[in-house]
Every structure is written in C-alpha cells, then in structure tokens.
Amino acid sequence: MRRVVLRRGDGSVETAPGPDALAEAMRDPRCTLWIDAEGEPAEGLEALAGLFDLHPVTVEDFVHRNQRPKIEEFDQYVFLVVHALRAIRDDELHTEELHAVLKHNCLLTVHDGPLDAVKRLLDRLAADPRPLQNGASFLLYLLSDALVDGYFPVLDALGDEIDAIEDAVVEAPARARMHRVFQMKRVLVQLRKIVSPQREVYNALSRRDYPYIDSHTAVYFRDVHDHLVRAYEIIDSYRDLVANTLDAYLAAISNRLGQVMKQLTVIATIFMPLSFLTGFFGMNFTAIPFDRPWLLGLVLAVMAALPLVMLTFFARQGWLTEDRRITSWTRLRAWLRRRR
DSSP states (O other): OEEEEEEOTTSOEESSOOHHHHHHHHHOTTOEEEEEEESOOHHHHHHHHHHHTOOHHHHHHHHSOOOOSEEEEOSSOEEEEEEEEEEEETTEEEEEEEEEEEOSSEEEEEESSOOHHHHHHHHHHHHOOGGGGGOHHHHHHHHHHHHHHTHHHHHHHHHHHHHHHHHHHHHSOOHHHHHHHHHHHHHHHHHHHHHHHHHHHHHHHHHSOOTTSOHHHHHHHHHHHHHHHHHHHHHHHHHHHHHHHHHHHHHHHHHHHHHHHHHHHHHHHHHHHHHHHHHHHTSOOTTSOTTOHHHHHHHHHHHHHHHHHHHHHHHHTTOSOSSOOOOSHHHHHHHHHHHO
16 A cells, blocks of 8 residues: 655645656655555565665665664665564564655655554644645654654553563462563563664764755654663663562572471471480380380370470471461461461
C-alpha cells in the first residue's frame, strides 16, 4: 500500500497525485512530498528508487531487510534505517524496520507492516497540514518522535513484569521463574542492540550539518536523541534489576538448602546419643549388670526423654526455624503440628 502527501508551493495539499505530478513536485523546491510505501513488492520499490534516483545499495537494503539502525549519506540524499518496537510476545521482542530516504523537499519511507507512528502522523496531517510547510526534514522529525515515543509503553510493561518476577522470586523461588528471568535478559539484550545504534543515528542527525536537514530542524532531532538516551538508561537499569533478581533467586535457594541441612543435622544429632546407648548396652560383657530389671526401664526412660530434651534445647536456641527461637512449649507444639 502506497500513501502520498503532497504540499504544493501555493499551500494546497494533495493525497493522490499522479506520476507526473510527483516528478514535477520533486523538481520544485517549494513543494513538500512524502511517500510512504507499506508492504511494497520489489517491483514497486525499484520504481520508487528510479523516481528518487537512489543508489543500488539503498535499493538492496529496501529489498533485503534485517538491517541494524544506521545512517548513510549519499550525493543526493540521506538514508536511515530505524526500528520501531511493537510488543514483547511469546518471550520475543517484535520490531519493525523503517527505511527512510530524505532529500531536500522529499521524504520516502518504506516498511513491511503497519506502523502506529506512520498512522498517527498521517492522521495529524489530515487534520492539520501546517507541519508540511516546515519541509521534509521536519516530517522526518515528527515521524521519528512518534516512533521513539512508542518505545516507552513497551519499556513500562517490561518494567512491571520485571518487578513482578522479582517479588515472586523473593517470595517463593521456583525453576519456572528462573527461566523467565533468563528470558527477560535475552529481551534486554535485543533492546540494547536496537537502541544503542539508533541513539547514534539521531546523535549524528542533531550534530552534523547534513545539507538535506534544515538547521532549525536539527534542534528537534536533539529531543529524539534525548529520548533514546533515556530509553537506553532505562534498559540498563532493567538489566541491573534482572541481575539482582538472579542473585536473589540464588541466595534464596542457598538459604533454603542451608535451612534443610540445619534441620537434618539437628535430627541426626538427636539420634546420636540414642545410637550410643543402644550400642553400649548391646555389648556382651558379663560385668555389666544386665540382670537388673530396673536398668532396662531406666534406659528406656532416658532414651525417651533425651530426644525431647534435645529438641526443646534446639528449639529455644533457634536452630529449628529460620525467623525466631521457639521459647515456649506452645510454640514448640505448634511447630511440631506444622511439621506433621
């Protein structure tokens, strides 16, 4: 689908000019022309390349996508590749490439799927065409600003999910949540690969003197660059949060393992004196008075009382629970009921 917005020198605006009118508008410096090609086939892109007199390298980028954000300067135009963020679905970051060619009074944008930034700008121009009088470079700024502003809802949603994962990991660490943490790390790496070079693109637009960008418009590109710097800082802070979440998960797992080992050690310690008593009185020596009936009762009483005494001592020392010591029989009975 191809959409065209043409502002003539007399201030009139057209949205469906013919091929001859397009060629004439490109030669008239008083006109402002924007052509947006969405899902254009290769033949259509080659026709647009002939109309704009584009270099074969640019045409190759149009046809073969999957380009990183970049800016290239040619003799008659500036070529940009930027990325729009769609959403994070199925643990993957979904983006859309936008290729833009900027000449003195013409702007050509090429992309595969629909873009909210393009739609919002077209709707704005349909309601108020006055921004067209500022030239094609100002249109590129408006489009870039709308595209970069679309980053922050995606980043906000990602931040909310990271906070939720962090709270869940602290409350109840589980392997599934750990898997989700690694997925978030992968998404953040993808975001850095997009935002970092795109930040340099708009830094170049705001600081270098391109002949196709009006000097007044270059100031506006600084605002887009500032937004990308803020997005990059947000991504870095999210990386720190994810790393802290990973450390919290490992610490919780280690704490849980230590608590289990402590309780197992307590149980083994309780049975150690019982093993000693049974082993000692199980020796076959005639000198030991096994013929005393009261001795059997005494040993059984000691073996029954010793675990309770040791359990009470361990509970009062705080060796059975994680948070506090069990300082009363009521707490001890409640703890034993929970264990059962």
